[in-house]
Amino acid sequence: MIQFQFITAFLLIALGIYAFLAKRNLIKLILALDIIDSGIHLLLISLGYRIELDQIPTAPIYTGYETLKSPMVGPLPQALVLTSIVIGVCVLSLAVALTINAYRHYGTLDVRALRRLRG
Numbered sequence: 687m688i689q690f691q692f693i694t695a696f697l698l699i700a701l702g703i704y705a706f707l708a709k710r711n712l713i714k715l716i717l718a719l720d721i722i723d724s725g726i727h728l729l730l731i732s733l734g735y736r737i738e739l740d741q742i743p744t745a746p747i748y749t750g751y752e753t754l755k756s757p758m759v760g761p762l763p764q765a766l767v768l769t770s771i772v773i774g775v776c777v778l779s780l781a782v783a784l785t786i787n788a789y790r791h792y793g794t795l796d797v798r799a800l801r802r803l804r805g
Contacts, residue, residue: 691732698725712785712795716778723774727767734763 702722709715789795 695725695729695732710797716781720778730763730767
Protein backbone atom coordinates (compact mmCIF):
# COMPACT_ATOMS: atom_id res chain seq x y z
CA MET A 687 0.00 0.00 0.00
CA ILE A 688 1.34 3.40 -0.97
CA GLN A 689 1.38 5.75 1.97
CA PHE A 690 -0.07 9.23 1.94
CA GLN A 691 3.26 11.07 2.16
CA PHE A 692 4.56 9.42 -1.03
CA ILE A 693 1.44 10.43 -2.94
CA THR A 694 1.76 13.99 -1.60
CA ALA A 695 5.45 14.14 -2.54
CA PHE A 696 4.81 13.00 -6.10
CA LEU A 697 1.88 15.43 -6.44
CA LEU A 698 4.10 18.30 -5.28
CA ILE A 699 6.81 17.34 -7.75
CA ALA A 700 4.28 17.00 -10.60
CA LEU A 701 2.66 20.33 -9.72
CA GLY A 702 6.06 22.04 -9.68
CA ILE A 703 7.06 20.55 -13.03
CA TYR A 704 3.74 21.60 -14.58
CA ALA A 705 4.10 25.15 -13.25
CA PHE A 706 7.71 25.31 -14.42
CA LEU A 707 6.75 24.29 -17.96
CA ALA A 708 3.52 26.31 -18.22
CA LYS A 709 4.38 29.67 -16.65
CA ARG A 710 6.50 32.42 -18.19
CA ASN A 711 6.90 34.79 -15.23
CA LEU A 712 10.26 34.61 -13.44
CA ILE A 713 8.69 34.78 -9.97
CA LYS A 714 6.34 31.90 -10.82
CA LEU A 715 9.26 29.89 -12.15
CA ILE A 716 11.15 30.41 -8.90
CA LEU A 717 8.09 29.32 -6.91
CA ALA A 718 7.75 26.25 -9.13
CA LEU A 719 11.36 25.29 -8.39
CA ASP A 720 10.68 25.75 -4.68
CA ILE A 721 7.61 23.48 -4.88
CA ILE A 722 9.69 20.80 -6.65
CA ASP A 723 12.34 21.18 -3.93
CA SER A 724 9.73 20.74 -1.17
CA GLY A 725 8.35 17.63 -2.86
CA ILE A 726 11.82 16.10 -3.06
CA HIS A 727 12.44 16.89 0.61
CA LEU A 728 9.18 15.20 1.60
CA LEU A 729 10.06 12.18 -0.53
CA LEU A 730 13.52 11.81 1.03
CA ILE A 731 12.21 12.16 4.58
CA SER A 732 9.46 9.63 3.81
CA LEU A 733 11.99 7.15 2.48
CA GLY A 734 13.92 7.33 5.74
CA TYR A 735 10.83 6.64 7.84
CA ARG A 736 10.41 2.91 8.43
CA ILE A 737 7.47 1.18 10.06
CA GLU A 738 8.21 -2.36 11.14
CA LEU A 739 6.12 -4.75 13.25
CA ASP A 740 3.41 -2.14 13.86
CA GLN A 741 5.72 -0.09 16.08
CA ILE A 742 6.17 3.64 15.81
CA PRO A 743 9.78 4.50 14.93
CA THR A 744 11.57 7.00 17.12
CA ALA A 745 14.07 9.65 16.15
CA PRO A 746 17.69 8.75 16.94
CA ILE A 747 18.27 11.99 18.85
CA TYR A 748 16.91 10.59 22.12
CA THR A 749 19.44 9.72 24.77
CA GLY A 750 19.84 6.08 25.52
CA TYR A 751 18.92 4.99 22.03
CA GLU A 752 21.46 2.16 22.22
CA THR A 753 19.12 0.24 24.53
CA LEU A 754 15.96 1.04 22.57
CA LYS A 755 14.54 -2.08 20.90
CA SER A 756 12.02 -0.38 18.59
CA PRO A 757 12.86 0.57 14.98
CA MET A 758 14.41 3.97 14.41
CA VAL A 759 14.08 6.65 11.78
CA GLY A 760 17.17 6.84 9.57
CA PRO A 761 19.32 9.86 10.49
CA LEU A 762 21.09 10.05 7.12
CA PRO A 763 18.05 11.20 5.06
CA GLN A 764 17.28 13.78 7.75
CA ALA A 765 20.82 15.16 7.58
CA LEU A 766 20.75 15.22 3.77
CA VAL A 767 17.41 17.01 3.70
CA LEU A 768 18.58 19.55 6.26
CA THR A 769 21.63 20.29 4.11
CA SER A 770 19.44 20.46 1.02
CA ILE A 771 17.09 22.93 2.70
CA VAL A 772 19.99 25.26 3.49
CA ILE A 773 21.32 25.02 -0.07
CA GLY A 774 17.80 25.53 -1.46
CA VAL A 775 17.30 28.71 0.56
CA CYS A 776 20.61 30.08 -0.74
CA VAL A 777 19.71 29.27 -4.34
CA LEU A 778 16.23 30.75 -3.86
CA SER A 779 17.62 34.01 -2.47
CA LEU A 780 20.12 34.26 -5.36
CA ALA A 781 17.34 33.64 -7.91
CA VAL A 782 15.13 36.30 -6.32
CA ALA A 783 18.03 38.78 -6.30
CA LEU A 784 18.72 38.10 -9.99
CA THR A 785 15.00 38.46 -10.76
CA ILE A 786 14.83 41.81 -8.98
CA ASN A 787 17.90 42.97 -10.89
CA ALA A 788 16.37 41.84 -14.21
CA TYR A 789 13.14 43.69 -13.42
CA ARG A 790 15.02 46.89 -12.54
CA HIS A 791 17.11 46.68 -15.69
CA TYR A 792 14.52 45.52 -18.26
CA GLY A 793 11.20 46.45 -16.63
CA THR A 794 9.58 43.05 -17.21
CA LEU A 795 9.56 39.57 -15.72
CA ASP A 796 8.27 37.79 -18.81
CA VAL A 797 10.77 35.20 -20.02
CA ARG A 798 9.78 35.64 -23.68
CA ALA A 799 10.36 39.40 -23.53
CA LEU A 800 13.72 38.93 -21.85
CA ARG A 801 14.72 36.42 -24.52
CA ARG A 802 13.95 38.95 -27.25
CA LEU A 803 16.18 41.54 -25.57
CA ARG A 804 19.22 39.33 -25.94
CA GLY A 805 20.25 40.96 -29.22
